[in-house]
Amino acid sequence: MAGIVWWEIETAEPETFQRFHQALSGWSFEPAFEDTEIGASYWIIQEDGHSIGGLQRAPSSAARPSAGARVYLAVDDLESTLDRVVELGGVIQRSRIALGGDDRWFGVFRDPAGVSFGLWTERPEHG
Secondary structure: OOOOOOOOEEEOOHHHHHHHHHHOOOEEEEEEEOOOOOOOEEEHHHHHHOOEEEEOOOOOOOOOOOOOOOOOEEEEOOHHHHHHHHHHOOEEEEEEEOOOOOOOEEEEEEEEOOOOOOOOOOOOOOO
């Protein structure tokens, strides 16, 4: 099996998702597929001009998912990124957690649109 080629987020609050992740990660969002059979509100998530994923509006009646995949984003400074998450209205689900060794730490947050993400760093805690 080949590696991951695309990932998508579905949320009833895509505008909230866009504001948060544009401020946190610098992502941009390009509307797409409006005139196709998909017929949904959909945006291509871009980073540095490269398409990296998709964002789709979930029906407002859709329940928030309780199962699914979590995407982990690489960061240099885990604590300052988690602080920024809170400043932007996100909620920390797990602060820094060590996985053993000297190069594996992560944290988890939920953005204001209700989507959970992980943050991954190879850097030990500052201080």
